[in-house]
Amino acid sequence: MKNVKSSLLAVTLGGIAAVAAAQDATDKKPPPGAMALSMVLTKLEQQGYTPVVEVSLDKGRWEVEAYKEGKKWDLEVDPNSGEILEIKEDNN
Numbered sequence: 001m002k003n004v005k006s007s008l009l010a011v012t013l014g015g016i017a018a019v020a021a022a023q024d025a026t027d028k029k030p031p032p033g034a035m036a037l038s039m040v041l042t043k044l045e046q047q048g049y050t051p052v053v054e055v056s057l058d059k060g061r062w063e064v065e066a067y068k069e070g071k072k073w074d075l076e077v078d079p080n081s082g083e084i085l086e087i088k089e090d091n092n
Helices: 002-027 037-046
Strands: 050-056 061-068 071-077 084-089
Touching: 037 061, 037 071, 061 084
Parallel strands: none
Antiparallel strands: 050 061, 061 071, 071 084
């Protein structure tokens, strides 16, 4: 009985790890239909966000750190439209 419980635990933990790995792989690339990153950044630069100093992908959205009017901003950007979904001043 002990071996059965150990086997079930191993299968369950393996399944959880597989789901986590699949989610991690999904976050490493933009969703289907996404604009080219260069186009997204050009759109932001045209709105005055320059220089862009960092870009990462989180939960299917671009997270961008950029300056505008001498202040640093954290932007959350839709990868399909290039629209800013959330903006907050980075006080660090």
